[in-house]
Amino acid sequence: MTLPLPSADVTEVNSGPIVTGPADKVYVAIGPCSKGPLFTPTPISSQTTLTSTFGAGPTVKATAYSLGKVGSSVVFIRIPATTIAATVSAVDESGMTNQAVNPAVTGTPTDSYHVIVDFPTGGTTGIAGIMYRVSLDGGETYTSATALGTGLTIAPSGTGLTITLVTGQAITSDDYFSFYTLPASASILKQTTTRSNVSSPSTSVLAVTGTPIDAYELIFEVVTGGTVGTAGITYRYSLDNGNTWVGPLRLGTANTVQINDGDEDSGLDVTLAAGTLDALDRIAANTTAPGFQASDVATAIEAVDDSSHEFGFIHAVGSASGSVAGSVGGTVQNLSTLDSGNATYTMVVMSARDRGAAETPTEWATRLISDYELVTNNRLSVGAGYARITCPVTGRRNRRPVAWVLVPEMVRRPVAEDPGRKATGALSSDIRIHDDDNNLVEHDARVDSSLHGARFVTLRTYKNNKGAIYVTRGNLMNAEGDRFDRIPKRRVMNGIDDIYRQVLEEQLENDMFTNPVGATDGSVPGALREEDASRLEREVESEVRTRFGNSISGVRVTVDRNEVTATTGVIRSRVEVDALAYVDKLVGTTTYSNPALAALRA
Incomplete structure (x- = not known):
């Protein structure tokens, strides 16, 4: 005989078609970076600790961006970079x-x-x-x-x-x-060399080599010309398409330049063959970020779940296909179904891939929608689209996924507030989806709502305030019409699940009165006596209302009066929550008054 472990298990029941504990402001960042221990949950609360421990790379920069915006603590987990084939x-x-x-x-x-x-x-x-x-x-x-x-x-x-x-x-x-x-992950894309003197071009052949640790828009430019191998040449470089520059720096007699990402090696070198260079000669090449595999994210999630760290949600940093996102979402979903009191109620934010250089916006959107068509998960949110933002570590203005913008909004807003709530105000002014000439260069759901309609989290503008950027809505990758259709509903219920379990756990190995055999009031013999059942209902409801009263419209708690607890040792109960309504559409009409008609009515 094996005795069951005393536990309180809470299982969500979907109410059909048609939130927060103390850890809600802490999240887990998982992804590749340039250094640091692998699969080791590490609490981070400062940019200095972040960069000194984990170096550079997309996960470091995404976490630094969030820290810079909201200053919350993060549990950081480095995982290996994995090559995603072209x-x-x-x-x-x-x-x-x-x-x-x-x-x-x-x-x-x-x-x-x-x-x-x-x-x-x-x-x-x-x-x-x-x-x-x-x-x-x-x-x-x-x-x-x-x-x-x-x-x-x-x-x-x-x-x-x-x-x-x-x-x-x-x-x-x-x-x-x-x-x-x-293209493959962590690869150098097409290289373009420009000679400033077209009639008598310089002769040194430039090339970008190496394995990048992040997505870069590299421009290497000669400032002072000369002969490679002879002192006198100076240069500068940009990793954000010329928005910010490093240099001018002296080349000396070297023929290779290491490109740094802040204080870290970017993984890129520019080689200069023997010959001459003229001022304003340049070579440009974009790179793709490192990839990851779903199994490594699952291992990292298991590590943080086994630790004593408390957290509200997970940000898996890096581009994910529909199959990878579905797998990671499945890992998070499985955490919520563990028994013996081991369930973890959380969610994960991920990113769909960037638009390819040769893809039209429509082609890109159509392919993303097809890739994610069969993904259904009410604990998974996927951002689609990019924006140019300012890195707090380097000051660069790189293109970054929508999820990087979403995460700090999830941290700073109440859990019941949708990140798309317009009344809260526009996103930070450093976030841009237009170029310097105010031409749209990134996805705007106001212009094309297809990705929003396919359940992705997107950015948008409004007609009368086009310079301000907003999250469209905090979508989840759930089935259309399901009640768990947005991030705040997921997070509120996560918090209620957790508090509900904690209240129930306080009853473990407690002694309670049961109905006697032969009772004449119709009560079930051996089931909880009414006063104990009612007390438990009041305790659960009181705690839920205390913690989430402003995040829900109502709550009802019911303890099963038919369970023979005297024999089974089990108490069964149910919490039913009335969710807040979220306004998706307002309809109004305007017209001129008709004095003649008004006179007839009079």
Whole structure:
């Protein structure tokens, strides 16, 4: 015989279609960074401790941003960076008269491309006569028409890709096929070198090498020209597309420059081959951030759950596919179903991938919606879109995911307040989705509501105040129509679940009176006597109202009067909560008065 561990278990019951403890302001940040112990929950309350312990990288910068905005404590967990392979989509042959040409794409793409190969002149593969041209930007621009000859391969320059056709297949003039690519994590994207003296260009070949620890927009620029290997050259560099600069610095006689992210090595070097450089020569390249795998996030969650750290929610930092987000959300969901008093009531915030350089906003949104279509989880919130924000560590103005903006709002607002509540005011003024000329360059749900409609957390503007940025709404990745449709409902119920359990735990191994056998009042023999059942109902309701009275519309507690506690040792009860209403739409009408009609009515 095995005795059960005394415990109080609270299980949520979904009420069908159509909150806060002391740890609500503390959250867990999980993700890769440049240094520090792995899988070790570490409390952080200052930027200095954060950077000295964990260096740099997206998780450090996301946490620093939140600390800088709200000053809350964070439990930081470093996990390994994992390579997420580049994506090459299936080839769309709908533009081919003969689809047996069957183009096969191999190689590793160096960037995001929307490749279209069309054939101004047709023929038979393997026989000279076919002409082709290539677009890497979805048809905006094309290369000059090139003879395929007797070969079967097309290798678009600088892309890392090779396209192989099947021999002996007919191609009709003006046929075309297409596919798209997305780059791997922690990779250097297409490099562009610009020479300032076009008529007599400098000769040193510049190259960006290494493995980046974050997403950067690198520009390396020569300030004072000269000969590589001879003292005199000076340079500067930017990691945020020229918004802020480091330098000028002296090159001396070196031929390699280490690019630093604040005090840390960014993982990038710029190499300068023998030759000359002119002032304003430059090389530019963007990079992608490190990736992570769902199993490592699960291990980190298990580590913090086993620790004594209290927390309200989790921020998993890094881009996640629908399958990865679904897996991590499943881990968090499973925590809430553990028995013997071990359940943890929390939620996780994650980020969908960035828009590729060659993707239109519509293509990107459509692909994200498809990727997440089957993800359903009421403890998972996923941000879609980016904004340019100011890093409190370096002062840089990098593009960062919406989730980085959402997290400090979740910390600073009451748990029952939606992060999209307009009356609270606009987001911090450093958050921008327009360029310096006020042109929209990032996703705005006011302009395109498709991602909001697909349950992602997005940013938006309002028509009469376009410069101010707001969270659209605190969506959860839950089924449409479910009551757990937004972050505040999730967080309020998390808090109620936790308090409910704590009140019940105070009753463990307590002795209570039960109804006697032979009672004539209709009560169940062996069940809790009415005074004890009523007392427990009052205690639970009182605690919930005390802690969450301003976060709910009402609450009712019911103790089961039919459970024979004298035999089972079990007390069953239920808490039913009336949620706050959240206003999603207001409808009004305007008109001019009609004096003639008013006179008739009189």
